[in-house]
Amino acid sequence: MIDLDKDFEMKMGHLSRRTHELEIPVMIIIEGALASGKSRLANALYMTLDAKYTDFFATHPPMEVDKRYPFLYPFWKALPKNGDINIHFRSWYAHLIDYEAQGIKDNIRVDYKYIRDDIYNFEKTLIDRGYEIIKFYVHADDDVKKEHLKALEENPASQWKAEEFQERMDNVNYEKEMEIFLENPTPSPWTILDFKDEQSSVESLFETIFDRLERCIEHREKKKKPNVDGEFIENYKPTLFNFDFDKESLDKDDYKDKLEPLQMRMREIQFKLYEKKMPLLLVYEGMDAAGKGGNIKRTRMFLDPTGYTINAVSAPTEIELAHHYLWRFYIDVPRSGHISFFDRSWYGRVLVERIEGFATNKEWKEAYQEINNFEKSLVHSGAIIVKIFLSLDKDEQLERFKDREKDPDKEWKLTDEDWRNRDKWDQYIQASEEMIFNTNTSEAPWYVIPGNNKRYARVEALKRIVEFCERRLEE
Amino acid sequence: MIDLDKDFEMKMGHLSRRTHELEIPVMIIIEGALASGKSRLANALYMTLDAKYTDFFATHPPMEVDKRYPFLYPFWKALPKNGDINIHFRSWYAHLIDYEAQGIKDNIRVDYKYIRDDIYNFEKTLIDRGYEIIKFYVHADDDVKKEHLKALEENPASQWKAEEFQERMDNVNYEKEMEIFLENPTPSPWTILDFKDEQSSVESLFETIFDRLERCIEHREKKKKPNVDGEFIENYKPTLFNFDFDKESLDKDDYKDKLEPLQMRMREIQFKLYEKKMPLLLVYEGMDAAGKGGNIKRTRMFLDPTGYTINAVSAPTEIELAHHYLWRFYIDVPRSGHISFFDRSWYGRVLVERIEGFATNKEWKEAYQEINNFEKSLVHSGAIIVKIFLSLDKDEQLERFKDREKDPDKEWKLTDEDWRNRDKWDQYIQASEEMIFNTNTSEAPWYVIPGNNKRYARVEALKRIVEFCERRLEE
Numbered sequence: 001m002i003d004l005d006k007d008f009e010m011k012m013g014h015l016s017r018r019t020h021e022l023e024i025p026v027m028i029i030i031e032g033a034l035a036s037g038k039s040r041l042a043n044a045l046y047m048t049l050d051a052k053y054t055d056f057f058a059t060h061p062p063m064e065v066d067k068r069y070p071f072l073y074p075f076w077k078a079l080p081k082n083g084d085i086n087i088h089f090r091s092w093y094a095h096l097i098d099y100e101a102q103g104i105k106d107n108i109r110v111d112y113k114y115i116r117d118d119i120y121n122f123e124k125t126l127i128d129r130g131y132e133i134i135k136f137y138v139h140a141d142d143d144v145k146k147e148h149l150k151a152l153e154e155n156p157a158s159q160w161k162a163e164e165f166q167e168r169m170d171n172v173n174y175e176k177e178m179e180i181f182l183e184n185p186t187p188s189p190w191t192i193l194d195f196k197d198e199q200s201s202v203e204s205l206f207e208t209i210f211d212r213l214e215r216c217i218e219h220r221e222k223k224k225k226p227n228v229d230g231e232f233i234e235n236y237k238p239t240l241f242n243f244d245f246d247k248e249s250l251d252k253d254d255y256k257d258k259l260e261p262l263q264m265r266m267r268e269i270q271f272k273l274y275e276k277k278m279p280l281l282l283v284y285e286g287m288d289a290a291g292k293g294g295n296i297k298r299t300r301m302f303l304d305p306t307g308y309t310i311n312a313v314s315a316p317t318e319i320e321l322a323h324h325y326l327w328r329f330y331i332d333v334p335r336s337g338h339i340s341f342f343d344r345s346w347y348g349r350v351l352v353e354r355i356e357g358f359a360t361n362k363e364w365k366e367a368y369q370e371i372n373n374f375e376k377s378l379v380h381s382g383a384i385i386v387k388i389f390l391s392l393d394k395d396e397q398l399e400r401f402k403d404r405e406k407d408p409d410k411e412w413k414l415t416d417e418d419w420r421n422r423d424k425w426d427q428y429i430q431a432s433e434e435m436i437f438n439t440n441t442s443e444a445p446w447y448v449i450p451g452n453n454k455r456y457a458r459v460e461a462l463k464r465i466v467e468f469c470e471r472r473l474e475e
Numbered sequence: 476m477i478d479l480d481k482d483f484e485m486k487m488g489h490l491s492r493r494t495h496e497l498e499i500p501v502m503i504i505i506e507g508a509l510a511s512g513k514s515r516l517a518n519a520l521y522m523t524l525d526a527k528y529t530d531f532f533a534t535h536p537p538m539e540v541d542k543r544y545p546f547l548y549p550f551w552k553a554l555p556k557n558g559d560i561n562i563h564f565r566s567w568y569a570h571l572i573d574y575e576a577q578g579i580k581d582n583i584r585v586d587y588k589y590i591r592d593d594i595y596n597f598e599k600t601l602i603d604r605g606y607e608i609i610k611f612y613v614h615a616d617d618d619v620k621k622e623h624l625k626a627l628e629e630n631p632a633s634q635w636k637a638e639e640f641q642e643r644m645d646n647v648n649y650e651k652e653m654e655i656f657l658e659n660p661t662p663s664p665w666t667i668l669d670f671k672d673e674q675s676s677v678e679s680l681f682e683t684i685f686d687r688l689e690r691c692i693e694h695r696e697k698k699k700k701p702n703v704d705g706e707f708i709e710n711y712k713p714t715l716f717n718f719d720f721d722k723e724s725l726d727k728d729d730y731k732d733k734l735e736p737l738q739m740r741m742r743e744i745q746f747k748l749y750e751k752k753m754p755l756l757l758v759y760e761g762m763d764a765a766g767k768g769g770n771i772k773r774t775r776m777f778l779d780p781t782g783y784t785i786n787a788v789s790a791p792t793e794i795e796l797a798h799h800y801l802w803r804f805y806i807d808v809p810r811s812g813h814i815s816f817f818d819r820s821w822y823g824r825v826l827v828e829r830i831e832g833f834a835t836n837k838e839w840k841e842a843y844q845e846i847n848n849f850e851k852s853l854v855h856s857g858a859i860i861v862k863i864f865l866s867l868d869k870d871e872q873l874e875r876f877k878d879r880e881k882d883p884d885k886e887w888k889l890t891d892e893d894w895r896n897r898d899k900w901d902q903y904i905q906a907s908e909e910m911i912f913n914t915n916t917s918e919a920p921w922y923v924i925p926g927n928n929k930r931y932a933r934v935e936a937l938k939r940i941v942e943f944c945e946r947r948l949e950e
Contacts, residue, residue: 010884017887043780047772051785051818058781064539089781157746271632297522305518306533306564310526318793343526409485412492 008206012048015213016085020053022220023082023322025131028209029091032138033175034165035148037195041138041205042089049085059090061098061168067106068277068335070381071099071115072122076330079126081322092119093181094174101172106277107336109382116184118380121373124187128366129324132216133188134209137178140195226360236430240437241391245452248460255455262462263302269469270303270339276473278382279334282465283342285351285435286390287428288418289400290451291458295390296341298458299465308339313348325349325359325367326374333378346371350435355427368438375444384472385444388461389436390451394425483681487523490688491560495528497695498557498797500606503684504566507613508650509640510623512670516613516680517564523681524560534565536573536643542581543752543810545856546574546590547597551805554601556797567594568656569649576647581752582811584857591659593855596848599662603841604799607691608663609684612653615670701835711905715912716866718925723935730930737937738777744944745778745814751948753857754809757940758817760826760910761865762903763893764875765926766933770865771816773933774940783814788823800824800834800842801849808853821846825910830902843913850919859947860919863936864911865926869900 019026028045032038046056057078066074072092080086096119098104100112108115123133140148152162182190191208193201250258273280282299284292300308311332320328326346334340349367353359359367375385392400401422404414421428440446447464451457494501503520507513521531532553541549547567555561571594573579575587583590598608615623627637657665666683668676725733748755757774759767775783786807795803801821809815824842828834834842850860867875876897879889896903915921922939926932 013884039779039781043778046780047776050787051768051771051816052787052789054785056780056784087780155743157743160750161746268630268632271636275635293526296526301522303518304514305521305531305562306514309531310529312525312527314527341526409488 009048011210012206013050015210015217016049016053018217019085019132019213020050020083022217024216024220025080025082025323026085026213026216027080027088027126027131027133028085029088029093029133029135030138031090031093031136031178032193032195033140033145033178034169035145035152036138036140037144037148037198037201038089038136038138040198041136041193041195041202042087044202045205045209046087049087053083054085054087055080056087056089059088059092059095062095062102062104067104069107070333070378070383071096071108072118072377073330073333075122076327079323079327080131081319082130083322092122093178097172097174097177100177107381110380114380116181118373118377120185120187121370121377125326125370125373126324127187128370129363130220131324132212134212135186135188135190136193136205136208137182137190138193138195138201144195226362228357228360230354230357230364230427230431231361232427232430236426238429238433240433240448241429243391243393243450245393245396245450248450248456249453250455250459252455255459258459259298259455259462262459262466263298265466265470266299266462267302267304269466269473270307272473273339273384273469274307274337276382277336278384278473279336279378280339280469281334281342281378281383281385282339283345283347283385283387284390285344285347285387285432286451287392287397288421289397289404289413290390290392291454292343292390294454295388295458295461296343299462300341303339307337308341309334310341310343311345313342313344325353326370330374333383336382346374347435347439350438351428351431354431355424368435371439372441375439375441379443384469386465386468387439387444387446388464389432389446389448390457390461391432391448392451394422396452397422483677484523486685487520487681488525490685490692491524491528493692494560494607494688495525495558497692499691499695500555500557500798501560501688501691502555502563502601502606502608503560504563504568504608504610505613506565506568506611506653507668507670508615508620508653509644510620510627511613511615512619512623512673512676513564513611513613515673516611516668516670516677517562519677520680520684521562524562528558529560529562530555531562531564534563534567534570537570537577537579542579544582545808545853545858546571546583547593547852548805548808550597551802554798554802555606556794557605558797567597568653572647572649572652575652582856585855589855591656593848593852595660595662596845596852600801600845600848601799602662603845604838605695606799607687609687610661610663610665611668611680611683612657612665613668613670613676619670701837703832703835705829705832705839705902705906706836707902707905711901713904713908715908715923716904718866718868720868720871720925720927723925723931724928725930725934727930730934733934734773734930734937737934737941738773740941740945741774741937742777742779744941744948745782747948748814748859748944749782749812751857752811753859753948754811754853755814755944756809756817756853756858756860757814758820758822758860758862759865760819760822760862760907761926762867762872763896764872764879764888765865765867766929767818767865769929770863770933770936771818774937775816778814782812783816784809785816785818786820788817788819800828801845805849808858811857821849822910822914825913826903826906829906830899843910846914847916850914850916854918859944861940861943862914862919862921863939864907864921864923865932865936866907866923867926869897871927872897 030038030042075092078086096112096115099108127133149162149165152158193204195201284296286292296310316328329346332340349359350364354364378385401414401418404410436446436448445468449457449460505513505517550567553561571587571590574583602608624637624640627633668679670676759771761767771785791803804821807815824834825839829839853860876889876893879885911921911923920943922936924932924935
């Protein structure tokens with residue numbers, strides 16, 4: 001036990017209550033070799049924090065379940081909500097070192113160096129969205145570590161732990177790998193604590209945290225009101241959605257003949273995904289009444305329901321709003337071999353949030369890169385991503401709205417919000433086109449499909465999905 | 476693919492929108508042997524439901540992570556929220572059969588027959604709290620199953636699945652075990668679907684669901700306003716909290732001498748829990764300002780922070796309110812070898828919810844048994860549960876409130892709610908005593924500790940915890 005100055009506790013109480021009031025999410029990362037003393041430091045810190053707003057998150061060696069999700073999944077999932085504090089005892093750094101040491105490739109389908117980029121981008125987007133990340137590396141000389149190990153060994157109750165430590169110390173060259181991380185550029189700086197002098201390492205831990213919290217509190221208090229106007233151009237002329245909508249049609253017989261073979265291929269794709277343990281994300285965006293639901297229904301019709309989930313995305317809940325906007329999507333990503341349909345998606349950030357002013361200009365502009373990085377990190381895990389945009393013309397939407405109004409079996413589908421969205425048609429077109437220009441990548445392409453003819457749109461969307469997946473599965 | 480009558484889809488749409496409006500949670504369980512055709516039935520059903528309110532939950536053979544939590548944990552976790560529908564494709568029944576076949580004992584420390592009781596109690600408490608559970612067992616003759624298997628084998632993409640099926644069919648005598656379940660009493664009846672006649676099994680599936688949904692909708696619409704008055708006696712005389720509060724005290728030196736050895740023993744307990752892979756739940760209840768937080772702090776002071784979590788329980792969130800009241804606690808139970816502290820707990824049901832009228836009389840009265848069953852099911856998984864009640868006298872509480880008011884470092888701890896709670900002191904005493912009488916079990920005992928002297932209370936609580944845990948660990 002570290003004997004803690006009462007003043008540290010008081011000051012930490014003050015500062016953490018203030019970050020809580022200001023709704024600043026804080027992540028304190030404690031890395032360090034086994035038996036370096038980091039556990040004692042972490043505990044000293046943990047004891048000063050209000051349990052109501054604090055989570056202690058220990059990263060363990062990779063388990064079976066970890067390997068079924070993207071590398072960063074457990075850390076996204078554990079993200080503190082606004083005003084909360086997470087202590088990460090070992091973090092994505094130790095996790096990646098464990099992966100490399102064990103040569104785990106289940107959920108890393110690229111060179112490990114790309115995961116280092118993902119980690120960089122992960123920290124960057126958190127910081128850009130107001131998270132405070134404070135990172136420590138606890139260093140201890142070999143004799144200090146030996147002393148700690150000896151203490152563990154001498155207690156019969158903790159002997160097994162000493163053995164476990166010994167085994168893991170032999171296996172992983174944690175310190176050498178960490179050195180590379182410490183030297184590389186990072187969005188949030190490291191503080192190195194030398195455990196040789198126990199007292200001064202405790203002091204340094206607390207002083208660093210106090211300093212960082214004070215600065216982020218001051219920064220938040222001074223923050224100016226941001227611009228929130230969506231930056232829309234009047235009389236925007238679409239360049240991408242200039243279809244001859246009447247051209248694309250498909251009669252009933254033709255539709256059946258074309259649809260069923262594609263549905264069968266989709267089913268085979270599901271089997272292959274499962275076999276190769278690759279996850280698939282199918283993202284659908286488009287105007288209200290564009291036919292996203294019906295489209296998804298045809299795509300999944302022949303699939304094994306144990307292998308897919310459908311995420312119908314609507315307004316975020318209170319808890320979702322209190323997290324990074326990608327959090328609620330990250331926790332819904334499919335596990336290996338499975339398919340997730342997204343009926344609307346993270347692209348809401350640059351569509352509805354931009355249009356309705358829920359995201360500031362800075363936020364939606366930075367979202368393009370954030371989303372590209374997010375999708376890239378999923379692709380690194382082996383994921384296939386296909387994005388379908390169903391485009392309707394304005395007259396056809398009106399027809400469909402009127403249809404819904406008249407039909408008692410469909411009227412529940414039409415809400416006041418649909419009419420309000422329709423009033424912002426031009427803004428929606430502009431936001432959608434800019435979205436596609438900025439996020440159409442070779443790993444996760446957009447397919448824009450004219451949606452006036454439902455049959456045509458279903459066959460066309462499914463065809464794009466099937467062809468892209470087959471290509472990726474053959475690679 | 477089953478060719479589905481359009482009328483089924485329409486009717487299902489109507490009924491499920493109505494259960495959604497009425498906020499009735501629905502669980503549809505589909506059990507059946509491998510290759511029985513249940514997948515096709517499940518898919519036909521899934522396709523008729525609105526993805527927004529439906530989750531398809533497939534139960535897989537037990538994984539490493541399952542074995543680290545109580546048996547029912549994945550099903551509690553997956554509970555639909557009010558107004559949602561879950562399709563459980565294989566359920567707790569198939570799961571238990573898998574456990575028995577593989578002889579898994581990691582998280583089942585009792586004879587499997589006790590888990591059957593837990594399953595009964597699980598369904599019962601869900602039904603009692605307004606869940607609609609509709610259970611199907613799909614039967615198919617051997618020749619029908621062979622046909623299904625052949626179809627899988629003939630397709631090169633699904634050949635591996637046929638092999639997997641074959642292997643699992645050989646290993647587990649699923650059908651024989653299910654027969655016992657089908658014969659035994661259950662809170663929600665089974666409907667058996669014979670897949671010999673495919674069309675009629677589909678019809679029977681939908682008609683059963685329609686019938687059940689219509690009945691529960693009607694029942695909900697007719698529901699009378701329940702009694703919500705807490706049933707408190709005027710001038711209630713405590714029988715349990717009649718301490719001589721001044722008697723129990725402890726001076727500073729004595730305190731230190733007694734506390735530290737107990738903290739060391741607590742640390743050893745943590746090691747042993749980890750070694751034996753047993754979870755520990757420490758529950759703290761008591762009046763406002765009784766010292767629960769300070770008490771917990773002393774108990775955890777020497778513990779390895781990677782092995783415990785603290786759940787500070789406050790008012791439920793929107794999502795928590797939309798679930799069975801035990802849901803938010805079940806998802807926070809510790810995994811094997813870990814400790815969870817609960818600073819307030821599920822006992823809120825029979826305390827604050829009773830007192831404030833958030834629970835009806837029927838609800839809080841039934842909660843005693845529900846809670847006993849809940850704790851019993853955790854004990855079956857190997858858990859140790861200790862419950863501490865810190866009792867304060869009314870004058871001492873006033874002193875502490877005033878102290879907090881005066882001290883700028885403590886005033887944040889005192890809220891208007893604390894004063895409002897104080898006005899209901901007598902009701903709180905009555906509810907607490909009745910709670911203890913009704914839920915003090917040998918597996919999960921209550922220790923009532925006079926809390927006027929903080930030092931005495933800390934040592935005493937820790938002593939009770941340590942002694943109980945040591946006893947359980949030696950068994």
